[in-house]
Amino acid sequence: MDVLMSRSAGRTEIAYDVDEGREVVLTLMDLSPSDLDVAVRINLARGSRAVVRIASVCTGKSSKVFDVNVRHEGADSYSRADMAGINQGSGELRFLGTSYIANGARGSDTRQDGRVTNLSPDSKSEVSPVLLINDNDVKASHGAALGAYDPEAIYYMMSRGLTEDESKRLITIGSLMPVVDSFADRSLAEEAKRLLGGIGL
Amino acid sequence: MEKLIVSNLSAEADGKKILNDLNLTLSKGDCMALLGPNGHGKSTLFNVLMGSPEYTVTSGSVTMDGEDLLALTADQRSRKGMFMAFQNPPDIPGIVASDFFRASVNVRRGEPVSAYDFYKLTEEAYRKVGLNSDMASRHLNEGFSGGEKKRDEVLQMLLLEPDLVFLDEIDSGLDVDALSQIASIINEMRAKGTTFVMISHYDRLYNIVPPNRTAVMVDGSIVLEGDASLAKRVSAEGYSFLHSEYGINLAKKRPIADPKAPDILSLGVD
Ligand SMILES: Nc1ncnc2c1ncn2[C@@H]1O[C@H](COP(=O)(O)OP(=O)(O)O)[C@@H](O)[C@H]1O
Numbered sequence: 001m002d003v004l005m006s007r008s009a010g011r012t013e014i015a016y017d018v019d020e021g022r023e024v025v026l027t028l029m030d031l032s033p034s035d036l037d038v039a040v041r042i043n044l045a046r047g048s049r050a051v052v053r054i055a056s057v058c059t060g061k062s063s064k065v066f067d068v069n070v071r072h073e074g075a076d077s078y079s080r081a082d083m084a085g086i087n088q089g090s091g092e093l094r095f096l097g098t099s100y101i102a103n104g105a106r107g108s109d110t111r112q113d114g115r116v117t118n119l120s121p122d123s124k125s126e127v128s129p130v131l132l133i134n135d136n137d138v139k140a141s142h143g144a145a146l147g148a149y150d151p152e153a154i155y156y157m158m159s160r161g162l163t164e165d166e167s168k169r170l171i172t173i174g175s176l177m178p179v180v181d182s183f184a185d186r187s188l189a190e191e192a193k194r195l196l197g198g199i200g201l
Numbered sequence: 202m203e204k205l206i207v208s209n210l211s212a213e214a215d216g217k218k219i220l221n222d223l224n225l226t227l228s229k230g231d232c233m234a235l236l237g238p239n240g241h242g243k244s245t246l247f248n249v250l251m252g253s254p255e256y257t258v259t260s261g262s263v264t265m266d267g268e269d270l271l272a273l274t275a276d277q278r279s280r281k282g283m284f285m286a287f288q289n290p291p292d293i294p295g296i297v298a299s300d301f302f303r304a305s306v307n308v309r310r311g312e313p314v315s316a317y318d319f320y321k322l323t324e325e326a327y328r329k330v331g332l333n334s335d336m337a338s339r340h341l342n343e344g345f346s347g348g349e350k351k352r353d354e355v356l357q358m359l360l361l362e363p364d365l366v367f368l369d370e371i372d373s374g375l376d377v378d379a380l381s382q383i384a385s386i387i388n389e390m391r392a393k394g395t396t397f398v399m400i401s402h403y404d405r406l407y408n409i410v411p412p413n414r415t416a417v418m419v420d421g422s423i424v425l426e427g428d429a430s431l432a433k434r435v436s437a438e439g440y441s442f443l444h445s446e447y448g449i450n451l452a453k454k455r456p457i458a459d460p461k462a463p464d465i466l467s468l469g470v471d
């Protein structure tokens with residue numbers, strides 16, 4: 001499922017029960033200029049799969065929370081959750097994720113990744129992946145990163161003639177592009193690119 | 202660029218002095234070999250001239266044809282025709298190489314380059330540096346081998362057509378064939394009047410791109426200048442003759458480990 005949020009506000013809940021052997025792919029991009037609370041709940045039966053990709057741009061004073069909760073109920077289930085964000089203003093961007101592996105869900109494999117680039121010293125961001133493991137013989141890992149622009153990258157780009165702002169803009173858009181590229185719906189991907197280009201980062 | 206004049210330049214990073222009262226003049230068409238023991242400030246000089254924000258100039262001046270270069274940002278210097286091939290080009294994930302190249306070509310043109318012209322330009326450049334043009338769709342430098350990164354730097358030099366070029370160990374990690382491809386590109390650009398400064402420890406580069414001048418850097422200053430034979434001699438013999446024949450002390454005055462340690466008169470180079 002592809003989701004592009006450009007004017008959303010408030011709470012959104014997306015829930016799936018994935019049946020045995022089935023797969024759900026959720027790609028969500030959020031460019032809304034408002035407060036947001038997005039909860040994704042996925043229950044995985046035996047041998048099922050979930051791939052969740054989220055990208056968010058947080059502007060102004062907005063407060064945004066993305067909470068991805070994946071429950072591995074059945075054995076040999078698989079999940080990936082990857083969240084990338086840009087926090088531009090003095091607002092708050094939080095990526096929370098919980099992977100729960102139930103007793104009996106052996107052979108399951110889960111990974112969560114979250115990264116936020118803070119563009120302002122006032123940006124408040126949080127990336128907290130949580131793994132709750134109740135069986136043996138599973139694979140579970142996570143990665144979390146909070147950062148500002150890599151000054152070496154900016155300098156490299158500027159040394160080829162791009163202004164500092166243009167360099168930052170390309171890096172910002174670049175960090176969200178993998179999410180745009182994974183939209184199954186090409187017209188939505190084009191629309192997301194257009195909105196990203198016009199967001200004036 | 203007709204003349205670049207570096208006068209009494211001192212610069213530091215993290216409170217550590219790296220360039221010390223350095224003087225250097227480049228004239229249009231020069232091809233200078235810049236040598237010096239490891240860690241004595243060669244790359245720093247390039248980076249300060251290119252406008253890296255990592256370094257603070259504490260005194261001295263740099264002018265290009267009379268204009269104060271130090272007042273310009275790195276991108277302004279690039280658009281004035283300067284180019285530095287990085288010793289270690291950084292990986293930039295998320296940015297597709299061809300998008301970046303197009304942007305960097307466009308900033309120096311009145312009209313954006315047409316899709317067809319850009320295609321022809323890049324195909325030709327990829328062919329010249331011996332890289333597959335499929336690499337244009339990859340992310341900038343990401344997952345490139347050392348040699349591929351070096352070729353990719355030369356590729357960008359071709360696309361941007363600078364007239365003052367700093368090559369920082371462009372030959373390291375290149376095999377013999379790659380080196381001769383790169384050398385013929387440099388020689389072609391020289392023939393058109395492009396000015397080069399090349400940092401390299403090896404005379405295999407200087408043999409195929411013969412410099413007209415050599416400068417040797419020790420402890421953040423240019424301590425000796427000469428013609429091509431000086432570069433040859435350093436490549437063959439190392440730096441100890443600087444001390445025995447010219448009385449140049451090869452130890453850095455301010456060792457990094459202990460700034461309060463006394464000056465050491467030694468020939469040890471790091
Ligand atoms: N950004 C920096 N911060 C702190 N020290 C630096 C920095 N850049 C270079 N240096 C130090 O300055 C000295 C000269 O480095 P460099 O210019 O890279 O030498 P070279 O290119 O001649 O080998 C080294 O001791 C190096 O560790």
Ligand SMILES: [Mg+2]
Pocket residue numbers: 243244245288369
């Ligand atoms: Mg160096």
